[in-house]
Amino acid sequence: MTTLFDPLRIGEIDLATRIVMAPLTRNRASPGQVPNALMAEYYAQRADPATGAGLIVTEATQICPEGQGYLDTPGLHNAEQVAGWRRITDAVHARGGRIVVQLWHVGRISHVSLLPGGQAPVSSTARAAKSKTYIAGGFDDVSAPRALRTDEIPGVVAAYRRAAERALEAGFDGVEIHAANGYLIEQFLRDSINDRSDGYGGPIENRTRFLREVMQAVTRAIGGGRTGLRLSPVTPANDAGPDSHAQALYEQALAELAPLDLAFVHVVEGATGGARDFAPFDYAALRRRFKGAWMVNNGYSRQMALDAVAGGAADLVAFGKPFIANPDLGRRLREDAALNALDPATLYGGGAKGYTDYPALATAAA
Ligand code: 8OZ
Secondary structure, three states, rough: OOOOOEEEEEOOEEEEOOEEEEEOOOOOOOOOOOOOHHHHHHHHOOOOOOOOOOOEEEEEOOOOHHHHHOOOOOOOOOOHHHHHHHHHHHHHHOOOOOEEEEEOOOOOOHHHOHHHHHOOOOEEEOOOOOOOEEOOOOOEEOOOOEOHHHHHHHHHHHHHHHHHHHHHHOOEEEEEOOOOOHHHHHHHHHOOOOOOOOOOOOOOOOOOHHHHHHHHHHHHOOOOEEEEEEOOOOOOOOOOOOOHHHHHHHHHHHHHHHHHHHOEEEEEEHHHOOOOOOOOOOHHHHHHOOOOOOEEEEEOOHHHHHHHHHHHOOOOOEEEEHHHHHHHHHHHHHHOOOOOOOOOHHOOOOOOOOOOOOOOOOOOOO
């Protein structure tokens, strides 16, 4: 029987366990959206598969300056950011870990104060989200977006490809394309948001076109075996209204991507960070559209994770909040040890407090 603690090869990446550290926005990058030494310490603490994660998915990371939506989130679009990430991937690999970077464009979930020249955010639509973001000085409403012109879309696709190339330069084992949680790709996928009349709007095969072009460009550059995809078929996060035919939409999206041989698909089940039964969706049917490794996420307890892998419902389980508060979550799951409590006040922004100071279990006395 397969367990959560068994190794798995996903695409071209060898993992020591099925325990994944989920992508977690922590807003601690240095000026210029540059990853720093504190971030390297945080990831390194969670990197040893004997005590931490079999795979780390980094916090969401901007592919280009226009893709930023929150204060102090890291980027991967210039040499300084590549060098910052290189220190992190080196630290993770030195502990035997594996790490992929989550590549992110927020689309309309942004604010003019965060964007080059104070420009408007871009999206599939010119309609604003009823959502907030975190900027200098605190939370504020997101800014009204402008709809991308059709002739601008290849440039955004190219930014994903360049970021994937920079990911390998920075020493990552691969990338996860963030197509979840109400950000740019989901803004194209869902008919509750996408109101376009060009080839990127309307029927399902048009709304999946942007995702398809991004995944084709990225896999052509770095290979499907180093590429994963995150989806959240029913999440309401960031004012993402439900698609009128979510099951058909997401099943078709994955069917269209089959020729790319992606390493993994990572699915947020239910409302991100909330109710797992937020809306009905047949995740098993979605999985039948995909041949690679199936990663599940959202509120998994130890027992749920053990059952999901043992029963074959999932190949990998991603843990978010438990990994924030427990650098040695892998060991604690193995030993069925108690977990540290999470301090919600230190989730976003700040320094070491609530970031690198959560204690590991004491090592066994000599
Ligand atoms: C929490 C705060 C800011 C961003 C996501 C990248 O939901 C995020 C995010 C989460 O995917």
